[in-house]
Amino acid sequence: MPAIKQLPDLVVNQIAAGEVVERPASVVKELLENAVDSGATRIDVAIEQGGAQLVRVVDNGSGIAADELPLAVTNHATSKIASAEELFRVGTLGFRGEALASIASVSRLVIRSRQEGAEGAELSMAGSAEAAASPAGCPVGTTIEVRDLFFNTPVRRKFLRTAQTEAGHTSEAFARVALAHPAVHFTLSHNGRVLHDLPPCPAPPAQGEDRAWRDRIAALFGEDLAGALIAVESRDEREEGVIRLSGFVADPKQTRTHTRMQYLLVNGRAIRDRSLQHALGEAYRGLILTGRKPICFLRLEMPPALVDVNVHPQKLEVRFADSGPLYSQLLGTLRSRFLSSDLRVGAPEQA
Ligand code: ADP
Ligand code: MG
Numbered sequence: 001m002p003a004i005k006q007l008p009d010l011v012v013n014q015i016a017a018g019e020v021v022e023r024p025a026s027v028v029k030e031l032l033e034n035a036v037d038s039g040a041t042r043i044d045v046a047i048e049q050g051g052a053q054l055v056r057v058v059d060n061g062s063g064i065a066a067d068e069l070p071l072a073v074t075n076h077a078t079s080k081i082a083s084a085e086e087l088f089r090v091g092t093l094g095f096r097g098e099a100l101a102s103i104a105s106v107s108r109l110v111i112r113s114r115q116e117g118a119e120g121a122e123l124s125m126a127g128s129a130e131a132a133a134s135p136a137g138c139p140v141g142t143t144i145e146v147r148d149l150f151f152n153t154p155v156r157r158k159f160l161r162t163a164q165t166e167a168g169h170t171s172e173a174f175a176r177v178a179l180a181h182p183a184v185h186f187t188l189s190h191n192g193r194v195l196h197d198l199p200p201c202p203a204p205p206a207q208g209e210d211r212a213w214r215d216r217i218a219a220l221f222g223e224d225l226a227g228a229l230i231a232v233e234s235r236d237e238r239e240e241g242v243i244r245l246s247g248f249v250a251d252p253k254q255t256r257t258h259t260r261m262q263y264l265l266v267n268g269r270a271i272r273d274r275s276l277q278h279a280l281g282e283a284y285r286g287l288i289l290t291g292r293k294p295i296c297f298l299r300l301e302m303p304p305a306l307v308d309v310n311v312h313p314q315k316l317e318v319r320f321a322d323s324g325p326l327y328s329q330l331l332g333t334l335r336s337r338f339l340s341s342d343l344r345v346g347a348p349e350q351a
Helices: 009-020 024-037 066-072 085-089 099-105 154-158 163-180 208-221 223-227 274-283 323-340
Strands: 042-048 054-059 108-114 121-126 133-135 141-147 185-190 193-198 229-238 241-250 262-266 269-271 296-301
Touching (some): 024 042, 024 054, 024 099, 042 163, 066 121, 066 133, 099 108, 163 185, 163 208, 208 223, 208 229, 208 296, 223 229, 229 323, 241 323, 274 323
Parallel strands (some): 262 296
Antiparallel strands (some): 054 141, 108 121, 108 141, 121 133, 185 193, 229 241, 241 296, 262 269
């Protein structure tokens, strides 16, 4: 066996990129999450050729200090946590400090950023671990451009699908973040064509966040779907604190052949969870045809200590301290809600 050697930074980052950056949609997700974490009120996403040629995300958030730009693209460098204890009470979407370094190792990356009252700066990289920033004029906030994804890892580039398919995945990633943040103005365009322009939906004090959420759902998926939603709400008081379930499920007449319209936010983060998806399916049993999947937009709010978000590099899955009671809470809440509305059980109508 050859001697043991420490891998060069670029290779380390490319290995990490294998877990974090699967396709243009993963780039969009990571950049959007950074933009949200920066406190932006407006975020514009533009992609070209499904994102394989270009992903650009422009935000009006806090910006990055010029002298910290090289750190931003360094692996395990983050401004969001400073110790392991903080992992269990992270309030930001990011905390692993690996997205930008990973993306930079498999693309041509340009960052332009400026903080309020400071000079702007720009940094460009092309698949290397080296980066130096230079002064640049730009508005407050951050613009990140990712070109030619996987240009230096041809095997991975080959796995990319058609521009249309990649744009579809990107749209989904966009929707997942945009849904969770109705107060932020988001736009998405593909090859110069605007696919989404989602005006900010402030939460009106009287109707609360549910109203803002319904407006955002309508802007993303249309009035037909949003108009037929059933509101649900419940609270489970546990020793560790309250678990609040809220949001909407669709009328059983509205179903899909896939589960992609099952949106589940846990403390503001869109996740997938097989057990909760199963509970959802059980709640609809007898109301929809076999093989059809329900639609939902549900939010779970719980003490951060009850959910570990650091189990998946893309944070698409989380681990609940106790998933049994959550399963029962979801199933019970939906069942009693369905009983109280006059849904025709056992006689599904399908579009
Ligand atoms: P993480 O989000 O896990 O901290 P990233 O690699 O995604 O790691 O980003 C590294 C750091 O760069 C962040 O912690 C943040 O300080 C800074 N950063 C990245 N994108 C932005 C942005 N759009 N606005 C402000 N700061 C940003
Ligand atoms: Mg991040």
